[in-house]
Amino acid sequence: MNIFLVGTGLIGGTLLDQINAQANIIHVIALANSEHTLFDDSRIDLTDWQSALEESTDDTDMAKFVSKMKSLNLKNSIFVDCTASEETQNYYEEILNAKISIVTPNKKANSSSFETYQMLKNTAAKNSVKFLYETNVGAGLPVISTLNDLVKTGDKIIKIEAVLSGTLSYIFNVFTDKMPFSTVVQQAQKKGYTEPDPRDDLNGVDVARKILILARESGLSMEIDAIEIENLVPEAGREANSVEQFFVELKKADDKFAAMQNQAKCNNKKLRYIAKLEKGLATVSLQAIDKNHPFYDLSGSDNIVSFTTKRYKETPLVIKGPGAGAEVTAAGVFADILRTI
């Protein structure tokens, strides 16, 4: 297998270390970060890829990267997109048409228009190559592959319920009456558990993108606009120009969150930010659930996905575990790479 990897940040870098420790059958032919690009068609030595990439005098240019990758015309080529960029997806169609498989944790393409999503799947099928993105949802947890198996074998999805944000899972696991909500978020941010701007977690868009992808994989031609999202960012904080200003506004909402938390506690309930797909409708909302609910006992930053289907009807098929983190996400990308052949 010949890997062309863009994005050597936390996930991409961890992936390179995992490949180096494990798989001799995988040759990494090219690496690029936002600044440098390194090609070595005999294979890049992964024991010190950082220095080699840093010392490369090739500036990164995605068009050139793709063109060079295509011209090498190597068997079993795989383009691995570990960037968080919107730009890379513009090349996916061209790459698939060059009979190069794509593996990516980047969910921008699959959560853009349904037309793009479907076009990419069709283009991959037409060229007999793979377009794999298990880590778009639940990091390394086997969520999308399990859903694919259900659908391909003729099962019918009745309901999907899920906690899909490790960050929000963590925040609502930590949030009790002992600490204001804004402080919980601030501490999570300091620990690096949130995006640099925590609004990118709290606005629910990332969770909506994930349930959108699960809806599409279930066979629905859904767009992101169709999803009802409960935005946890107070209205005044949405337009705030800085993260600091946002926290000022979030503090003002502490009483509101405390009231919700207190009410939940009085009823022996817990707050969970839950994505749901049922009868063609997707919603993302904060809910108070009681101890009979399977999501009650969630801990840490665990994700959980529950599939109720025609065949898994009495009790659902449930997958639970850490849904974020460089090691497990990189391992999920690695497993997808191994699945391309």
Place this chain on the structure above:
Amino acid sequence: MNIFLVGTGLIGGTLLDQINAQANIIHVIALANSEHTLFDDSRIDLTDWQSALEESTDDTDMAKFVSKMKSLNLKNSIFVDCTASEETQNYYEEILNAKISIVTPNKKANSSSFETYQMLKNTAAKNSVKFLYETNVGAGLPVISTLNDLVKTGDKIIKIEAVLSGTLSYIFNVFTDKMPFSTVVQQAQKKGYTEPDPRDDLNGVDVARKILILARESGLSMEIDAIEIENLVPEAGREANSVEQFFVELKKADDKFAAMQNQAKCNNKKLRYIAKLEKGLATVSLQAIDKNHPFYDLSGSDNIVSFTTKRYKETPLVIKGPGAGAEVTAAGVFADILRTI
């Protein structure tokens, strides 16, 4: 894909219905039950396979079946073993050497000697064909594929804990102080939830076979004798000549089981029959667990598997859901079939 299916009982029959409802790319070329064999190299019409098979004048002979399958020499041939027989595995090596993939829910081969297990895996790899058996453990739940992904990407298995018998899961979910243990088992048997002879469930051997397969998939060269099994059949019942006689002996043990159940209840615990693999040792035993244990809230005949690994260390990767039943097992076999190409 060209399917050669032996064993048209509950699972095999359900699989044929699922294939008929779903996949035009799958051609069923041959069918056999214990009496009749039907070959049609243009493809068997699945709308009425029962009558066609019943009316076939070919008696089933595994050696002839395999020989005819080989001589047809069709591309993408897959041998599907839905029997519970020990005999079929004797042909697996020959079949794989003929470059025919094998998919099976039958765990006899993988739980026989380690030498056989390893030989079959090596033979499949040597011939670039697949030997897939996801449904050996947890029926359609993605247990073996998930474990394979962890191992192949370089994760290290620290601990596997699991409830792997739908029957025993059901029995201990139903068993309270309201009914003697022997009555619970008897009712489960009448509902068809146990093997015809419930000792085949209660002796723990089936669960041991499953944890043995997970141990081997984790990289251990383990034999079944190495597993410490708590046999739930009272000693006097093991040698009983009939199921009726066994129930007489089981009734004598009702007080013992009631005492265990009472003690568990007093401590707010529940009884679970748990398979465990840790530090190279596998055990299968009845345990009283408290409500902090992730297996406490198991319901119905659910299976659950918890993987603690180097990467899934803080909280484990957990898969839960129905681990038995014709529909979900057949769907798991179907998914394996689709994975052979």
